[in-house]
Structures are given as C-alpha cells and as structure tokens.
Amino acid sequence: MEEDGRYSRQSLIPGWDQSKLDRCSVVLVGIGAIGSYVGAILASSGVKNITIIDFDSIELSNLNRQLLFRDEDIGKPKSEVAAERLKELNPEITIKYFNKKMEKVPSSIYEKANVIIACLDTFLGRRWINSMALRVKKPLILGGMFAFLGDAQVIFPFKTACFECQPLVSQEELAQACTPFGEERKAEREEEEEALLPAVATLSSIIGGFMSQEAMKIILGIGQPLQNYVFYDGLSNVFTQLELAQNPECPACGELYRLEQVKFIATHGEKIRDLIVRLALTYGLAKPDLLFKGKILDHEKTIEDTKLKNNSRIFILDKNLAKPIKILLKLKE
Numbered sequence: 001m002e003e004d005g006r007y008s009r010q011s012l013i014p015g016w017d018q019s020k021l022d023r024c025s026v027v028l029v030g031i032g033a034i035g036s037y038v039g040a041i042l043a044s045s046g047v048k049n050i051t052i053i054d055f056d057s058i059e060l061s062n063l064n065r066q067l068l069f070r071d072e073d074i075g076k077p078k079s080e081v082a083a084e085r086l087k088e089l090n091p092e093i094t095i096k097y098f099n100k101k102m103e104k105v106p107s108s109i110y111e112k113a114n115v116i117i118a119c120l121d122t123f124l125g126r127r128w129i130n131s132m133a134l135r136v137k138k139p140l141i142l143g144g145m146f147a148f149l150g151d152a153q154v155i156f157p158f159k160t161a162c163f164e165c166q167p168l169v170s171q172e173e174l175a176q177a178c179t180p181f182g183e184e185r186k187a188e189r190e191e192e193e194e195a196l197l198p199a200v201a202t203l204s205s206i207i208g209g210f211m212s213q214e215a216m217k218i219i220l221g222i223g224q225p226l227q228n229y230v231f232y233d234g235l236s237n238v239f240t241q242l243e244l245a246q247n248p249e250c251p252a253c254g255e256l257y258r259l260e261q262v263k264f265i266a267t268h269g270e271k272i273r274d275l276i277v278r279l280a281l282t283y284g285l286a287k288p289d290l291l292f293k294g295k296i297l298d299h300e301k302t303i304e305d306t307k308l309k310n311n312s313r314i315f316i317l318d319k320n321l322a323k324p325i326k327i328l329l330k331l332k333e
C-alpha cells in the first residue's frame with residue numbers, strides 16, 4: 001500500500017485488509033437520508049461493488065439531510081443521481097443502480113451481495129427485505145430514524161434473530177421520508193393525509209455511520225458484529241443495546257419455515273377460500289394464493305373441483321413471502 005494512497009490511512013488499522021473491500025459487493029436498498037451517508041462512506045472507503053435500489057425521486061424537502069443531492073437534482077431519480085455522486089467520490093469503484101421497487105429487482109442481485117443494507121421506513125418493506133435476506137442467506141443490516149431517535153439491527157440469517165423474530169419498535173415511529181416506496185406512499189399519504197415525519201441530518205449520519213461500520217466489520221471479519229439490535233436516543237445520548245433471541249416459531253425464519261415441504265391437513269369438500277384463510281392465519285400472510293400444477297386455484301372451487309388429492313404438492317404465494325412455501329396436502333375424510 002502506497003503511503004499516500006487513497007486507502008493508506010484506514011489500512012493502518014490493525015486487521016484491516018483493503019483487498020477484502022476490493023472483492024466485495026454490497027446491495028444498498030433505499031438511498032434517502034440514512035442511505036446517502038451509508039453510500040458515501042462505503043464508496044469513499046473503497047467497497048468495490050455497490051448496487052443502489054430506490055425508485056423515489058428527489059424533492060426539496062430531502063435536501064436538509066440527503067447529502068448526495070443538490071437543488072438541480074429535484075425531480076430526478078434518487079438512485080441515478082446517487083450513483084453519479086458516489087462515482088465522483090471514488091472513481092475506482094463500480095456502482096450499479098435500479099430505479100425500481102426492490103421487489104422488482106432480480107433475486108440474483110441479492111444473491112451476489114456479501115452484505116445487504118436496507119434503509120427503509122415501512123414495516124412491509126423491512127419485512128420483504130428480511131425474507132429476501134433469509135432466502136439468499138446474506139447478512140442484513142437494517143436501520144431507521146424518527147427525529148432524534150434511531151435504531152439499527154444486524155441479522156445473520158438462521159443464526160441470529162431476524163426482523164420478524166421479535167418485532168420491537170413501532171414502525172411508524174421509526175419511519176422516515178425517504179424510501180423505495182416513495183411514489184406509492186405519496187399517493188397513500190394524499191389519501192390518508194399522513195403527517196410528514198420529522199427528520200434531521202445528525203441522526204441520519206449517526207445511524208448511517210453505525211450501519212456502515214457494521215457492514216465494514218462483517219466484510220473485513222474484524223471485531224464483534226452488533227449483538228444484535230440497538231436503539232439510540234440522541235437527545236439524552238443513550239444507546240440501548242438488546243440481544244434479541246431467535247424465535248423458533250418466527251413466521252420468517254422459524255423451524256417450520258426451514259422445512260422444504262410442510263404438511264397441511266385439509267378436509268374433503270373444503271373450499272379453496274377456507275383453506276386459504278387457514279393458511280393465512282397459520283403463516284401470518286396477507287392475501288395468499290395457491291399454485292397447483294402451474295395454475296392459481298380459484299377461491300370459489302372445492303378441493304375436489306380442483307383435482308387436489310392426498311399428497312398433492314401446492315405452493316403458497318403471498319406478497320409477504322420472498323419465496324413461495326411448498327406444502328404437502330394431507331386429506332382427511
């Protein structure tokens with residue numbers, strides 16, 4: 001390493017191996033307030049491949065805390081502008097971006113990541129990225145903020161508690177205005193007259209810095225990762241750390257869900273609609289559909305109408321699931 005090279009000062013840290021950053025890929029979901037800081041830190045530190053996912057566009061009210069954006073960027077896609085700015089910060093790295101919803105990004109993008117970092121403000125958004133991280137078995141770092149309050153969680157799929165093992169803090173309170181759901185939420189907001197949420201750059205930088213540091217530690221394999229949740233109150237300067245335990249009955253990572261095929265008992269003559277209601281209650285799903293031999297089953301039909309038999313294999317599809325659950329139908333008389 002050259003003495004005056006770009007990374008020379010961080011390379012003085014014991015255990016630092018810049019070549020690990022040079023080989024790694026990070027997916028950054030949400031490039032608003034916290035995401036801007038995370039992106040800037042990872043890019044300038046030399047994280048070689050960064051993929052930004054966000055489909056929001058830049059507004060004047062973002063500029064007090066979303067440091068990657070300028071007045072002339074208003075109306076432009078956040079992901080695209082952020083990619084340009086990060087490239088300016090460090091021309092030696094590769095930045096890709098998707099100006100689309102995270103759900104529409106191919107799962108191969110998440111699979112290639114060494115770490116997934118999500119700066120999302122909605123419960124559903126966090127829930128979805130959590131299930132994707134479980135599916136591709138990649139470490140996930142979550143963070144959020146509300147005024148002078150913030151939180152962060154580090155998740156190692158199937159090794160530590162996931163987002164759904166023990167949901168803690170009201171998602172509403174942790175919400176912030178930058179999100180890949182921007183346009184969608186704006187429409188919701190107009191309908192529901194949802195209040196705008198307070199957000200300040202100091203908190204974005206603290207939580208963004210904290211999350212970036214956790215990502216670096218994971219990539220470099222140094223220090224102790226956060227065990228595994230922290231809540232920060234900036235007004236009283238208190239960090240509260242909680243070690244959340246894995247929940248064996250967690251709807252996302254519990255034992256049941258790790259099975260490739262789960263048995264589910266149904267009765268002859270039962271309607272698909274009733275079966276769906278029971279499955280939704282059992283698995284905590286929103287509006288599941290059943291897929292059998294490549295076709296979505298009609299809710300009004302009965303088990304017999306749809307030619308389901310004992311030991312038929314069905315897939316449950318739901319917007320809350322990154323991966324369909326495969327069930328083995330057991331018919332009782």
Ligand SMILES: [Zn+2]
Nearest residue numbers: 162165250253
């Ligand atoms: Zn879990």
